[in-house]
Amino acid sequence: MGFRLGVDIGGTFTDFCAFNETTRELHTLKVLSRPDAPGSEVMEGIKELHARFGVNPQSITYFTHGTTVGVNTVIQRKGVPLALFTTEHFTDVLELGRLKVPDPYDLLSARATPLIAKDMVLGVCERMLADGRVDRPVDEASVLAALETARRRGAKSIVLAFINAYRNPAHEQAARDIIRAAAPDIHVFCSSEVWSIVREYERTITAVIHGYVQPRVAHYLGSLQKALAEAGVPAVPQVTKSNGGVMSAELGKAHCAQMIMSGTAAGVIGASYVARLSGFRDTMSLDIGGTSADIAIIRDGQPQYGVGEVIGEFPIYLPTVAVTSIGAGGGSIASVDALGVLRVGPESAGSTPGPACYGRGGIRATITDAFVVMGFMGQADLGYSAVKVDTGKARAAVADIATGIGRSVEEAAEAIVKIAVSGMYMEVSKLISRSGVDPRAFALQAFGGAGPMMACFLAAELGMTHVVVPTAPGVLSALGGLIADIKNDFIKTVYLGLEPEAIETIQAGYEDLRAEAERWLREDQGHAGEARIIYSADMRYRGESYEIETELTREAIEEGRIAAMDEGLHQEHERIY
DSSP states (O other): OOEEEEEEEOSSEEEEEEEETTTOOEEEEEEEOOTTSTTHHHHHHHHHHHHHHOOOGGGEEEEEEEOOHHHHHHHTTOOOOEEEEEETTOTTHHHHTTSOOSOTTOTTOOOOOOSSOGGGEEEESOEEOTTSOEEEOOOHHHHHHHHHHHHHTTOSEEEEEOTTTTTOTHHHHHHHHHHHHHOTTSEEEEHHHHOOOSSHHHHHHHHHHHHHHHHHHHHHHHHHHHHHHHTTOOSOEEEEOTTSOEEEHHHHHHOGGGGTTHHHHHHHHHHHHHHHHHSOOSEEEEEEOSSOEEEEEEETTEEOEESOEEETTEEEOSOEEOOEEESOOTTEEEEEOTTSOEEEEEEEOTTTTOOGGGOSSOOSOBHHHHHHHTTSSTTOEETTTTEEOOHHHHHHHHHHHHHHHTOOHHHHHHHHHHHHHHHHHHHHHHHHHHHTOOGGGSEEEEESSSHHHHHHHHHHHHTOOOEEOOSSGGGHHHHHHHHOOBOOOOOOOOOOOSSGGGHHHHHHHHHHHHHHHHHIIIIISOOOSOOOOOEEEEEOOTTOSSOEEEEEOHHHHHTTOHHHHHHHHHHHHHHHO
C-alpha cells in the first residue's frame, strides 16, 4: 500500500494531504509551522500522519513540497551577502530600475532599498553588442580586481549580469570561470542562466533574487532530503514551482528563483482542479491563510500566468501563476493609530504567538479573534486539534480595540472584519481591471484556513452570486502540489518582424527549445512518458514598448502560417485591453 504525500508550509500552519493509492482515501492534517526551525514541522507532520492514519514513512511513494523559505528570505532580507558584477559604467542598474515608484500619486513614496548595497555593485571591463558580437573581450584583471574588492567587503556569492548577455552569454561564462578558478568557495550565478530575457533590469533583478536566496534554500532542501531519507521515505522529493509545476528537490537547489511562489502557485493549481470538478470553470480563487490573502483568476478551469510578480517589494521576471497578495490573513493584527483610526494588517501574529484565541501568549486582536467574538467559530478546534479556541482571550484582545474606538466588543469585532474586507475589495478591484473580467460572471472559490469565513462578505461587495468551498479548504495548497505536473519553461529571445522571411528563424528557434525541453524531461527529471509542449510568443505591435504572451499552435509554427500568429495577437490584445 503506497501513499502520495503533499506538504505546504504556511506562515501559521503546515498542511498535509496523504492519498492512499490502494483505497483512494485522502487523509488531511495540519500542524503549527515553526519559523524558527523551517522543515521540522514536515517531519513532525509525517510522524503524526503515521500515528493517526497509519501512513508509514516507508510507504510514501511520492512526495511534493511547497515552501516559503525563498520568499521569506527576501521579505525578511536574510539572504546571503551578495555582490553584483555588471558591465563597466552600468553599475546603477538596481538603483535606477525602471524609474517607477510604488505609488505614482504620492511624490514622497520611495522604492525599496536594493538587496545589494551600492558599494557591492562592481563594474567589469567587457562589452557585448546587441547583436551578440564582441566589442571588448572580458578583461581578466578587472574581474579579479572586482572579486578581491567583493571578498574584502564580505561577499559570499556573486551575480554576473552583463549587457546583452541574453544574446550571447560568453562573457558571463568567462567571468564565472575566472572567479571559480580564483575563489572556489564563492557561489557564482550568471543572469543568462537564471532567466535569459531581454531588458537589462528585469534580467538583473531576477538573477539577484536567485543569488540572494539560493544558499539558504539549497541548505533547506538538502536538510529536508536528509531528514526524509533518515525517516525511510523512499520517494524522490519534489518541490512545487512558481509556474504551477513541480521539479525534483535536487534541481530546486540550482533553480531556487523558480520556487519563490511555490506554495501560492500550488494553491491556485488546486483551485483550478476544484473549478473543473465543480462546474464553475470561471472562478476567482481566494486563499486566506494566517498571514496573507492570495487572489487569482481561473478561466475555463485553467490558471492564468504572467511575469513581473512582486516578491517583497521586488519584481521577479519568471513565469508564475498570476496571483495578487494582500497582507490580510487570519492572523493579521488589528490596531488603533494615534488618530483613533482602526487598521488591520499587514503585521501578522503568525503561529508564534498567534492570535489571542490560540492561547499561546498572543494578546493583540487579529481577524481570527474577531470571528471568534462574532460567534462564527463557536468552540471549534483549529488545525485538526492543534489549537483549541479560547473565546475569553479573544474577547479580551478585541476589548482593547473596542476601548480605542469607543465601541462595544462585538461592534469592534465587526469593524475589524469590515475593514479587512474593504482592503481586500480594493486590491481585488485592481486585479479585476487588469484581467478584464466581470466578477458577476465568476464564482468565488474560498480556501485556506480563513478563506471560507471571509468569502461571503467579499462576494457581496463584488456582486458575485456563487461561492464555492472545497471539501477540505484548509489543505488545498497541499493537494495542489499532489496533482501538479512536472513542468518547466524555456525561452529564447530574438527580435523579428512577423514577415515571411522570418519564418525559418522562428521555426529553428522553437525546434531548439523543443529539443531542450525533451532533454530536460529525459535527463533531469527521468521522465520517459508522454509530454505536452505548449508554444507561445511574446508579441507586440510596432511602436509598443511591451509584449503580450500569445499562445501559438505547433501547426501554425511548422506550416509558417503568419496570419494565424497575427490573429492570436489580435485576440489576446482585444481581450486584455
